[in-house]
Amino acid sequence: MILQQFFNAISLGSMYALIAIGYTMVYGVLRLINFAHGDIMMVGAFFAFIFFSLSSNFFLAVLLAIVAASVVGALTYKVAYKPLLDKNAPKISLLITAIGVSFFLENLFNMIFGGTPQAFNYPPFFDQTIEISHAIITYSSIVTIVITIFVLCIVLWFLNRTKYGMAIKAIAFDIDTVKLMGINVDFLIVLVFVIGSMLASLGGIFYAISYPSIDPLMGVLVGLKAFAAAVLGGIGSVLGAAIGGFILGFSEVFIVAFFPDLAGYKDAIAFVFLIFILLFRPTGIMGIDFEKQRF
Amino acid sequence: MIALEHITKQFGGVVAINDLNFHVKKGEIFGLIGPNGAGKTTAFNIISGNYTPTSGRVLFKQQDITNKKPNEIVKLGIARTFQNIRLFDSMSVLDNVLVGFDSRFKYNLFEAILRLRRFFTQEEMFTKQARYLLEILKLDTHQFDNAKSLSYGNQRKVEIARALATNPQLLLLDEPAAGMNITESEELADILHFIRRKFNLTIILIEHDMKFVQKVCDRVLVLDYGKVIFEGSPQDMLQDEEVIRAYLGDFVK
C-alpha cells in the first residue's frame, strides 16, 4: 500500500517538476511570473490529442505535440512579452499581458473544443501493470518517472555544462552584462521558453494519460501548483523546482492517504506551502536571493 | 556623528569594500572620492541600510545602526540622494518633496478618509514647509511641474529637497553636481553651505568634480578598490602621490 502510494507520489511529483522548471527558468531570466505557462501544458496535451487522432503512431503524435507546444511558447514571448521588454515597460504591464495570454489560450481552446472534458486516448500499453510486492503499478507511472528523470538530467547537464546553458544562467544574474558581452540574449530567452514549453507539454501529456481526460482549464490549477513548487524549491533554481515538484507530489498523495477526510482540500496544499514558504523562507530550499542588485 | 568601523562588504566572491574605517564630525562636509567601482556607493548603501555589511558596524551618534532597515534609518535622521536620479516620475515636484515629509505627518488613515481637522492643518503646514525647501533650492517656480520634465541639474536638486524634507541630521549626497554646468554647480555649492548652517547638517558626498570638492568639502577620504588610500583636506589630497596615481591620473588625462 505504501509502495503503491510512493509510486503515485513520484509520478505526480514528476508532472509538477516538469512544469515548475519552466516557471523557474522564465522567472530567472525575465523576473516574470509567466501565467501562461500552465496553459502551455494544456496546449501540449491538446496537440497530442489532435495528432493522435490524425495518426495512429502515439510516439510520433507526442513528439509533434511537444514541438508544436514549444512553438506556441516561443510565440507568446515573441508576440506578447518581447515588445514590452523592448519598450522598457514597467513590470506590471508584463504581468498583465501574461494574464491576458493565459486567458486567451484558455478561451481559444474553450471556443474550439468546448469546455467539457474530452476523453484522452492513448495506447493500451500504458494501462498494463506490474506487481511489485502487492503494489500494482501501471506502466504509465513507470514511463512518467523514467522519462522525467532522464529529461531532468539532460536539462541540468545542458544548463551546467554547455555554452548556451551557462549563458542562460549568466542572464539570470545580470542581463545587462551578458548583453554587453555580445551574446544574443534574445535567442537565449527564446530557448528558455522553448525548453520550458517542451517540459510543460510533456508534463501535460503525462497528466492527460493518468487522468485520462483533458479540458481547456486543466492547466490553471496544475500551473498554480507547479508555481508554488518552484517557489518552494527556490525560484530561479532548476534543481530546486524539481525538488519542490516532488515534495508537492508526495505531500498531496500522502496527506490524502493518511487523512482521507482532507481529500477535498488536496488542491489547497500547494497554496498552504506557498504561504508558509513566503512567511519563513522566501528564497526557498535552494535559497537563491534575487534581491541583491537593487542599486 | 557617524562612524564606520571595520566595514567589509562582499558580493558573492567579489570584495566591494575591505575593512573601511572613517568617522565624520558633526557639521562637517565630508567627501568620499575614488574611481568608479571603488565602493563609494556601496558605503552609502550600507549607511542608509540598503545593504547589510558582511562584517563591521555603523555607529550613528554612538548608536549601532548596522542592521536597521532603510526607513528606520531615515527616522533616526539620515537621508540620501541617488547617483542615478530616482524621483517619483508620475508626481509633481511638490508632491515628490511632500513624500519626503511622510514620516513627519501626524494624521492616520481614518483622519485622512474622514477628512478630519488634523488632516487639513497638517497638509497645509507641510505644504508650506515643502515650498520653503523648494525656495531654498531655487525650484519654487517648478513646484507644479512633473518631476521628470525638469533639467538634470534641477532633478538633482529636487532629490536634495526631498531628502531635506525627512528632517535629517546627516545628509548623504551621491554625486550631487553630476550633469550640472559650472554656474549650476557653483550655485549648488553655495546652497550646500547654506543648508548646512540653516539645518545644522552634517553632509557626506560622493563627487568626481574636483573643483566642486575643493569648494565644498572640509575633509575628504579617497577609496581605491575598497581600501582607503588617503584621508585629509582636499588641498593635501591633490598633492598625494598615491591618490594621483590611483585616480586623478586617469581623470586629468
Add this chain to the structure above:
Amino acid sequence: MSKYFIRLALISAAVMILLYISMQYLDSYTVMILENLGIFIILAVSYNLINGVTGQFSLEPNGFVAIGAYVTALLLLDKNAKLDQFMLSDPSDFILAIHSSFVPALLISGIVASLVAFMLAFAVFRVRGDYLAIVTLGFGFIIRIFAVNQSEYTNGSMGLSGISNEANLMWIGVFVLISITVVLNIVYSKFGRAMKAIRDDEDAAEAIGVDVFKIKTYAFMTSAFFEGVGGGLMASLLTTISPEQFSFMLTFELLIIIVLGGLGSISGSILGTIIVIAGMEWLRFLDEPNFFSDTAHPGLRMVVFSVILILIMLFARKGILGNKELWDIVKVKK
C-alpha cells in the same frame, strides 16, 4: 476645509436625486444595468487602488467578492431559511446564530474581507510584491474549494438562495459615493502620495522613510474592504449565490476595466466600467450564430476580450487617462 465638505455634499445630493429619478422613471431592465454598473464601479475603483495607484499587481477581486457575498448572505438569511436550505449537511451552530440587518451585514462583509487581506498581505509584502499576483490568484481558488467543501458553513456547491433583496439602486448609489470618496481621500493624502511613490520607485520610497510594508497593506486592505462590500451588494441584488459565480472571470473583467481606464486613475476606472459593461452587453452577439457561421461560439467573446487586453498593453499601455484624473486634464487646458 468647509469648501471640501460643501462640494462633497452637493455632488452626493445631485447623484442621489438623479438616481431617485432614474428609479422612478426608467424601466426595470435599465435600472438593473445601472445597479450592475454601480457595483462594478465600486469594485473597479477599489481594485485600482492596489493595482494602479500602488502598482502592486494583484488578482484578488473574485476571492474577496466571494467572501463578501457569503458573509452578507449568511447574515441576511434567517434561522429557518438556513435550516430549510442546507442540504448537504446541517448548518453549524455558529451559522445559525448569526444574523443582522442589511447595512451592518455589508460593513461586516467588508471588515472580514479586509482582515483576510491583512493575513495575505503579511505573507506577501514582507518580500517584494512579485508574488502577490500568484498568491491572490491561488487564493481565489482556495476560497472556492472552501465554499464547496465547508458545506456546514456555505451549503457547498448548492449555494445559497432567498437572500433578501435590499440592494436597490439607491443603496448601491450610496456605496458608490462612499467608495469613491474614501479612495479619493486616500489618494489625495500622504498615504496616496506614498502609494504612488512605491509604484514609481519602491527603493527610493523606502530610502526616504516610507514604510513600504504598511502602505501596501493599507492599500490592499482598503481594496478588500470595498470588494467585500461590493460582494455583499451583489448577493443581495441577485438573491442567490453559488461558488461558481466568483470565478476568475470576474477578476479578469475588472482588470480590463482598470487597464482600459488607465492604471492609477480613479475617474478612468469609472469611465472604464461604463465602457466595458456596455461593451460586454454589445459583444454578446459574438457568441451567437452570426454571418460567418451558423453555429454558436460560446467563448468567442472571451477570446476577443483577452486579445483586447493584450493589445491595450502592447500599444496603449496607459489606457484612456493614463495615471491622470479627468479633472487634472481639464485643469491643464484652462
